[in-house]
Amino acid sequence: xxxxxxxxxxxxxxxxxxxxxxxxxxxxxxxxxxxxxxxxxxxxxxxxxxxxxxxxxxxxxxxxxxxxxxxxxxxxxxxxxxxxxxxxxxxxxxxxxxxxxxxxxxxxxxxxxxxxxxxxxxxxxxxxxxxxxxxxxxxx
Amino acid sequence: xxxxxxxxxxxxxxxxxxxxxxxxxxxxxxxxxxxxxxxxxxxxxxxxxxxxxxxxxxxxxxxxxxxxxxxxxxxxxxxxxxxxxxxxxxxxxxxxxxxxxxxxxxxxxxxxxxxxxxxxxxxxxxxxxxxxxxxxxxxx
Amino acid sequence: xxxxxxxxxxxxxxxxxxxxxxxxxxxxxxxxxxxxxxxxxxxxxxxxxxxxxxxxxxxxxxxxxxxxxxxxxxxxxxxxxxxxxxxxxxxxxxxxxxxxxxxxxxxxxxxxxxxxxxxxxxxxxxxxxxxxxxxxxxxx
Amino acid sequence: xxxxxxxxxxxxxxxxxxxxxxxxxxxxxxxxxxxxxxxxxxxxxxxxxxxxxxxxxxxxxxxxxxxxxxxxxxxxxxxxxxxxxxxxxxxxxxxxxxxxxxxxxxxxxxxxxxxxxxxxxxxxxxxxxxxxxxxxxxxx
Numbered sequence: 001x002x003x004x005x006x007x008x009x010x011x012x013x014x015x016x017x018x019x020x021x022x023x024x025x026x027x028x029x030x031x032x033x034x035x036x037x038x039x040x041x042x043x044x045x046x047x048x049x050x051x052x053x054x055x056x057x058x059x060x061x062x063x064x065x066x067x068x069x070x071x072x073x074x075x076x077x078x079x080x081x082x083x084x085x086x087x088x089x090x091x092x093x094x095x096x097x098x099x100x101x102x103x104x105x106x107x108x109x110x111x112x113x114x115x116x117x118x119x120x121x122x123x124x125x126x127x128x129x130x131x132x133x134x135x136x137x138x139x140x
Numbered sequence: 141x142x143x144x145x146x147x148x149x150x151x152x153x154x155x156x157x158x159x160x161x162x163x164x165x166x167x168x169x170x171x172x173x174x175x176x177x178x179x180x181x182x183x184x185x186x187x188x189x190x191x192x193x194x195x196x197x198x199x200x201x202x203x204x205x206x207x208x209x210x211x212x213x214x215x216x217x218x219x220x221x222x223x224x225x226x227x228x229x230x231x232x233x234x235x236x237x238x239x240x241x242x243x244x245x246x247x248x249x250x251x252x253x254x255x256x257x258x259x260x261x262x263x264x265x266x267x268x269x270x271x272x273x274x275x276x277x278x279x280x
Numbered sequence: 281x282x283x284x285x286x287x288x289x290x291x292x293x294x295x296x297x298x299x300x301x302x303x304x305x306x307x308x309x310x311x312x313x314x315x316x317x318x319x320x321x322x323x324x325x326x327x328x329x330x331x332x333x334x335x336x337x338x339x340x341x342x343x344x345x346x347x348x349x350x351x352x353x354x355x356x357x358x359x360x361x362x363x364x365x366x367x368x369x370x371x372x373x374x375x376x377x378x379x380x381x382x383x384x385x386x387x388x389x390x391x392x393x394x395x396x397x398x399x400x401x402x403x404x405x406x407x408x409x410x411x412x413x414x415x416x417x418x419x420x
Numbered sequence: 421x422x423x424x425x426x427x428x429x430x431x432x433x434x435x436x437x438x439x440x441x442x443x444x445x446x447x448x449x450x451x452x453x454x455x456x457x458x459x460x461x462x463x464x465x466x467x468x469x470x471x472x473x474x475x476x477x478x479x480x481x482x483x484x485x486x487x488x489x490x491x492x493x494x495x496x497x498x499x500x501x502x503x504x505x506x507x508x509x510x511x512x513x514x515x516x517x518x519x520x521x522x523x524x525x526x527x528x529x530x531x532x533x534x535x536x537x538x539x540x541x542x543x544x545x546x547x548x549x550x551x552x553x554x555x556x557x558x559x560x
Binding site: 051056 | 327330336
């Protein structure tokens with residue numbers, strides 16, 4: 001099997017949605033992709049930290065990873081829905097997700113030199129934070 | 141089997157957490173309970189609406205239910221974690237959850253006289269909105 | 281605010297669903313309640329373990345808690361839907377949930393004397409395992 | 421921003437996990453990618469169906485999409501954890517996910533000629549079903 005090209009599936013799903021979508025669909029698809037990527041990276045990073053010898057020093061990282069994963073997942077889902085679109089929900093969830101990604105990135109960055117999984121996760125968090133902020137700017 | 145007393149389990153889990161918790165634990169447990177209740181009600185209401193004959197008129201309700209369920213679930217999880225507590229994440233997720241519950245309650249209330257599941261769901265949404273706002277007020 | 285009576289909300293949501301439901305609705309509501317209770321207990325227990333001084337010895341407990349929470353949450357959602365009911369999905373998800381609850385209970389029970397949160401979580405896992413098995417028996 | 425290369429992030433996260441992993445990590449990363457892709461496609465397809473004029477004929481598709489999304493998400497998370505690995509949980513969740521993907525693919529395939537989002541979603545479901553079955557074969 002070829003590894004699925006997830007970004008292109010997300011773009012296709014966003015493009016073929018029959019509802020009117022007021023946000024640029026390309027921008028939206030990028031943000032959903034960033035949320036989905038970050039959610040997985042955070043779930044994996046939490047468990048990778050848990051297996052590290054220095055687990056006691058990674059407590060905050062593990063807990064923040066878990067909450068960031070939950071928020072990214074919820075945000076990716078909310079952004080995938082356009083039926084009866086409510087800008088207030090979208091704005092609030094994007095703000096929460098950007099905040100969680102920022103906090104999680106700051107935490108992971110502290111361990112990035114020591115743990116590759118923290119470095120990769122921090123980068124996914126920054127991409128997701130940026131993507132959320134771009135959609136927020138577009139919504140106004 | 142006796143139906144589990146969920147509220148008391150949530151209170152016990154909140155009380156026995158070994159971390160320092162700066163928010164009143166009773167208030168927190170009530171909010172987690174409200175999130176968990178609302179998430180289930182919204183998931184069930186979305187599917188109940190989907191089975192109604194007038195499904196075409198319930199589109200927005202179904203979609204809002206689904207997003208409200210996702211946010212309530214994420215919020216209940218974030219509030220269950222106290223290790224390396226980050227007030228910025230908690231505040232942002234509570235604001236997003238309160239907004240989703242408000243939007244969903246307004247939508248469900250329009251069908252509350254016709255559909256019992258919408259009435260029950262709207263009440264769960266209002267309880268959760270209130271609970272989130274009370275914790276927000278406590279955090280400051 | 282009175283703490284919401286979650287079990288009764290779940291029962292009401294199950295009772296008012298307009299679709300035909302072939303499983304006993306009371307049994308179903310009990311199982312959804314057990315899933316929802318267990319999901320929250322496992323999320324809270326994972327984070328409580330993470331704050332314990334002996335975190336390094338609780339690694340498996342934390343990871344199993346997290347996966348059990350994910351499965352209980354998914355199962356509670358699947359059981360809340362009756363539109364276009366598919367017995368094959370319901371059976372498979374109940375089996376996965378019962379397995380996760382069994383594994384998680386066994387893990388938490390090993391720390392139940394030392395950590396109250398593990399004792400409470402283990403009990404929630406056993407209730408959920410039992411509830412899943414009862415619905416499985418009813419489906420056949 | 422370049423759209424993140426999610427597959428490669430998932431592969432990196434799987435590769436850098438410090439725990440011993442008995443399953444081939446490449447195979448595992450492919451399955452996680454397929455779960456994550458399918459979860460998003462199903463969430464988007466459910467909402468796209470909801471916006472179609474013929475929504476009343478798509479009820480089963482919408483409900484199955486929602487449950488398939490929940491199971492794929494839970495499975496992607498479970499497969500991302502290796503600390504205290506429990507083959508029984510992994511096997512059960514993969515079986516449940518493969519079943520949900522099979523049921524959802526069959527449903528979406530019926531509307532694939534009429535709705536592009538159902539065609540794309542059905543393909544993601546088949547990829548995920550296959551990926552789960554390959555990991556199941558490897559676990560034994």
